[in-house]
Amino acid sequence: MPTFPVRLLFASAALFSAATAQAAPDPALGKDVLLQSIAFKTVEGEGQVPKLAAYYAAVLKDAGFADADIVITPMGETATLAATIKGSDAALKPLLLIGHMDVVAADRKDWTRDPFVPVEENGYIFGRGAEDNKYDVAMMVTTLAYLKRTGFAPRRTVTLLLSGDEETQMKTTRALAARYKDAELLLNGDGGGGVLGEDGKPVLYLLQAGEKTYADFEIAITDPGGHSSAPTASNPVYRLAKVLDRLAAYQFPPMANELTRASMRAGARRIGGEAGAAMARYAENPQDATAAAYLSSRSEYVGQVRTTCVATMLSGGHALNALPQRATASVNCRIFPGVAIDAVKAELTKVIADDSATVTTLNDPTGSDASPLRADVTAAVTKAVQARYPGLEITPNMSAGATDSLYFRALGVPSYGVSGLFMKSSDGFAHGLNERVPVAGIAGALAQWETMVKTLAR
Ligand SMILES: [Zn+2]
Missing domain, CATH: 3.40.630.10 (Zn peptidases)
Known part of the structure; x- marks a missing residue:
């Protein structure tokens, strides 16, 4: 009540x-x-x-x-x-x-x-x-x-x-x-919404026009198992460890869209320094591998540069004295707008390179494209926000969640x-x-x- x-x-x-x-x-x-x-x-x-x-x-x-x-x-x-x-x-x-x-x-x-x-x-x-x-x-x-x-x-x-x-x-x-x-x-x-500095002065306004697609996958490896006194080469825990090594080393290709380029241009002006310079170069040329690598090395920017997939949970085995019959890893992906969920699943399958592993999509995720930065919307939001804070910069934004x-x-x-x-x-x-x-x-x-x-x- x-x-x-x-x-x-x-x-x-x-x-x-x-x-x-x-x-x-x-x-x-x-x-x-x-x-x-x-x-x-x-x-x-x-x-x-x-x-x-x-x-x-x-x-x-x-x-x-x-x-x-x-x-x-x-x-x-x-x-x-x-x-x-x-x-x-x-x-x-x-x-x-x-x-x-x-x-x-x-x-x-x-x-x-x-x-x-x-x-x-x-x-x-x-x-x-x-x-x-x-x-x-x-x-x-x-x-x-x-x-x-x-x-x-x-x-x-x-x-x-x-x-x-x-x-x-x-x-x-x-x-x-x-x-x-x-x-x-x-x-x-x-x-979207406005960001205030710690002094209470406005810093920028984010106009959110796209979201990364949230998707979870499970990688599973199974085996008949057996007695732990008689180890075999097909132990699913060992095989999963190798699969995860390959996943950890992999990066999805850099991507950019109208939104992320606009937000990087704005970030370049606001942030400056090495990160700002990398943003400016990346916004002009998403093929700039050095800029992409630098931004990807920073956890606060990597999501704006590429689809990311990361192992989040592990499970395997069923007894201290038995060869495991199953080992699984959950992988959480934040997919660039416009990239099909099945394409990411196919890429994961290729990257882990183990025919005995299965990759399953969990919970029926939905993807969406970014919305176009329409002039009428940008103008209306700019007018409304700048009436509150004259001259405040309106920055297009792609957010990580749904x-x-x-x-x-x-x-x-x-x-x-x-x-x-x-x-x-x-x-x-x-x-x-x-x-x-x-x-x-x-x-x-x-x-x-x-x-x-x-x-x-x-
Ligand atoms: Zn909410």
Whole structure:
């Protein structure tokens, strides 16, 4: 159950229904919606997502959304929400916004504060999901409520989608993508965003337009085994060790796309030094083997240069005094957008060079291409971000992990991570302990969402 009594949950929303023409989305409402959101323990298995969806629906209806414009679809213990402001031009495909209502589990005893009791302290809001992803969800809900309340009449339909199991199964994401794929583009609050320096000054804004594909494989070697007093040459543990040696020595070929080249050009200017020089050379010429080798030697850059595969788990044998019958290694790959998962599997099979080994793809991964850096999107995001921080550089970004955008990109919807959150690296605790977000940026985040939506839906 949410920690707050339900009566209180709707009080603040009701408070604002009487407000007349506001000039901007109300930061007090944005903060309140965020605080209320954290109180719902939307961890997998808790059954709280439908209740959070009902709360958002109440906030939106209070701002004037008709019942028919809000669809909550239960899916097992979770749910999706879709809220639509209809456009006047039926020929224009919808603009989608997306975020996720679920959060990663959090154990009370590991946290300084109860992770599901929102707390504001020293300029921060603490709680599980404060950053990932309830901050931007609250900003999008508040912005849409404001747009509705002020009679926003776009030419293009705007639909806010909220998924309910992004952190786990992503079944709700797949359902939303299948249902809403006939869209112009998708803005995702869970991706991209601003970086603040430790002095609190803005450093850059990341516009996320691609994600590496996450895929796990298992390499298995089997043998009839036998008594450990009579060793054989075909011991699967020894054979697996040789296979892993070859895997460890292998690097996938360097790659580049529009996104990584743009982000390297920006990195070259910002970072300077040897790394900056290598980035500049690599951005100009991805065939530059010296630059590729230097960047690949740095763990913070290697993922931007190539597909990576790494052994993460090992198991083998069944008794201290028996020859092993089986040895396996799990291999986690982060695949460059546009590279087929089966092509990586084939390459792994070739690299390990052991016909007796089997390579199996685990958990049915989905891949997606990077989205094009569209001029209209870049212009809208630049306008919105630079209104908050004049002159701040907008840097295209390819991220290492998957968000809801994955399933939309896979169905051909250009998707962009454009979070309104600006944070110091030292404040980033998403998925971790004592997750928090700064309160000071809320007004700016709301204004950013308002500008992005208005510019792209006009
Ligand atoms: Zn997230």
